[in-house]
Amino acid sequence: MSENSGLEQSPARLAFVSIKWGRHFSPDYVNVLHHHVNRNVSRKHHFICVTDDAAGLHPAIEAIPLPDLNLSEKRSRLGRWQKLALFKAGLLPDVDVAIYMDLDTMVLGSLDQLVDHVIGTPGFHILREWNPAVWDIVPVRLRPDRGGQSSVLGWRPSDQHQIFDEFVRDPEEVYRQVSNDQGHITRTAEQLRYLPHQFCVSFKRHCVAHYPLNLIFKTPRKPRRAPIVVFHGRPRPTDLLQAEGVRWGTKYRFGFEPVGWVQRYWEEGRGRLRDVRKI
Numbered sequence: 001m002s003e004n005s006g007l008e009q010s011p012a013r014l015a016f017v018s019i020k021w022g023r024h025f026s027p028d029y030v031n032v033l034h035h036h037v038n039r040n041v042s043r044k045h046h047f048i049c050v051t052d053d054a055a056g057l058h059p060a061i062e063a064i065p066l067p068d069l070n071l072s073e074k075r076s077r078l079g080r081w082q083k084l085a086l087f088k089a090g091l092l093p094d095v096d097v098a099i100y101m102d103l104d105t106m107v108l109g110s111l112d113q114l115v116d117h118v119i120g121t122p123g124f125h126i127l128r129e130w131n132p133a134v135w136d137i138v139p140v141r142l143r144p145d146r147g148g149q150s151s152v153l154g155w156r157p158s159d160q161h162q163i164f165d166e167f168v169r170d171p172e173e174v175y176r177q178v179s180n181d182q183g184h185i186t187r188t189a190e191q192l193r194y195l196p197h198q199f200c201v202s203f204k205r206h207c208v209a210h211y212p213l214n215l216i217f218k219t220p221r222k223p224r225r226a227p228i229v230v231f232h233g234r235p236r237p238t239d240l241l242q243a244e245g246v247r248w249g250t251k252y253r254f255g256f257e258p259v260g261w262v263q264r265y266w267e268e269g270r271g272r273l274r275d276v277r278k279i
Contacts, residue, residue: 012096012119014045018103020053021066021082027056028238029103032269034061036107040227043115046095050086067091069168080180083150087164092157100153101228104236106203106265109227114199118154123191125154126182127230130202133210140197148192150182151230152200155189163188200228204235208253222261237262 016037020030034047035058047061054063067085075081083100085091092098097119101107118125129146166188167174178184186192201207207220207229220240223229231237239248240259247256 013094014043015048015095015098016045017048017098017100019083020049020051024079025103028270031058032266033103034058035269040107040111042112083181084164084167087160089161095157098155098157102151104231105151106229108229111227123193124160124189125193125195126150127152127200128194130205148182148186150185151232160189198226200230201226203229203231204250204253211252218255220259241266
């Protein structure tokens, strides 16, 4: 009998999970992600936000209090460690399979293949950190392994408690060894598996042209195949909604105009919440 046969024989209680704390992200980020996950998943599922403030969330979102990691004010402000709270034993007691997404992730297409992959394959699923663009001509398997990228995760909440436990047992030792949550997750997760690379693209690496080509190809490319766009670092999606002439992005990958396909995505997600508030 396979390790995941129980999930194959009976429907898994599936949850998409997000996390929001402090003032890093507004409730709009949760609500917009919730809307686009719902419209792109066929399987019955729940949407959970682990948060220290549930104000402004869509009523269909299940809010769960954020466990305390006892972070210093500085480390809390940097926002590099809070994700480890997701792995506290008992946080998601009624969930068989959890899929986590950062709030600044965009869902542009069906997530059914991602769901089937995580449910059908035991272990801990994480994105593989992207390599610099020069490596794009080389097959993924031959590129240097830079560890996990934690914008999208998949796991069984009955497992992987050691990720949380090892951190709270000696956080100073963790800080000495790694610089953020994804480093700790990559080091401590059991049966770590990289998600298939075709599920996700990086906005700043794959959608925005590098300087000086971005001065010619000014509009970031909308992915044609990957259903998920990951925003990590700068810019954030809401940076791309600002008026023309406002610079967004990094030193070499930047723009000066709003991005239409990102605007439409956000307007749709926000519009749905306005409809709920009118009822």
